[in-house]
């Protein structure tokens with residue numbers, strides 16, 4: 001039995017930062033294994049939201065009064081923290097969005113509508129989340145472009161040879177998930193970016209799952225865009241960031257008009273603001289952006305390496321312990337993966353398992369995980385997915401494995 005944990009982390013101390021973990025669910029201590037859907041929030045993040053509303057709620061950028069200045073400074077500080085967090089070359093390359101879905105839609109609309117032409121190709125993989133499929137389908141339909149898909153193998157991996165073969169002179173955009181939410185697979189996005197650039201295509205990275213589980217250095221990855229969500233990295237829901245290289249962002253035409261994104265408005269002609277503001281129309285989600293900074297700082301304070309080591313130990317232990325469950329079938333056994341364990345159990349419907357686990361206080365996700373084409377590929381309706389975060393423990397996984405054995409015993 002594996003008992004490895006990253007030695008530097010005091011998990012019990014970390015757990016105290018997350019008030020929600022103290023509660024009981026259905027009379028049992030909460031075991032929260034639905035982190036790929038959304039992580040829990042530390043009190044540093046929760047407090048930042050109420051501090052904003054209690055202390056300096058004001059609209060940003062154009063107000064001259066003290067509260068407006070304080071709010072603007074806090075909002076723009078968050079941008080600086082994220083520039084460092086993803087190692088963007090310039091702070092203006094960080095756009096605040098509602099999250100990954102919003103970021104990818106922004107690229108599809110603001111880049112795709114202007115630059116895609118009939119017959120152009122967009123390349124994605126078979127393991128993409130719907131939010132990295134549907135926006136491309138929509139713009140492809142509008143522009144007469146073609147969506148192509150890199151296949152996955154039985155382990156849930158893609159091959160660089162396939163990627164290379166599928167990128168042609170017509171490929172304009174390659175958009176790939178960094179870490180799969182259904183399988184955990186970590187894709188070689190840096191290598192894929194090289195292949196994309198060799199054919200003058202742009203590289204888009206769906207970083208929804210990666211930001212708290214993988215090293216994110218957009219300059220090193222050399223991606224053109226990186227979209228991510230705050231709520232999957234201990235931050236609030238409804239806010240995230242889109243990174244884009246300055247030269248590309250400057251060429252793009254905003255797809256949402258309104259306040260903030262303009263330079264000058266007249267009935268005859270409107271000119272647009274500079275980046276990043278030209279993509280931030282309307283009053284943004286100020287409180288949550290301010291709190292999102294605390295999430296990035298929280299990760300940095302613990303250390304991404306420490307978090308990754310702990311999560312890897314949990315994942316390895318989960319694979320070992322769950323292998324003892326009769327009739328289990330794992331989906332996603334890639335050599336490199338984040339802390340996601342996805343599986344089915346013979347003769348047990350994922351929904352039944354999910355409900356029986358909930359009765360024991362264990363929160364997992366069941367279903368297609370917004371990756372229906374991937375489920376179709378494997379010929380299944382969905383999986384049971386346990387996804388781990390820094391506050392999870394080996395003991396929780398042991399209880400989970402034992403609970404699954406009980407459930408299987410009831411069904412047989």
Ligand code: PLP
Nearest residue numbers: 099100101129131181206208229
């Ligand atoms: N991409 C991946 C890999 C995801 O896991 C998710 C959410 O589960 C998304 C995109 C969409 O993120 P959001 O709903 O925060 O926009």
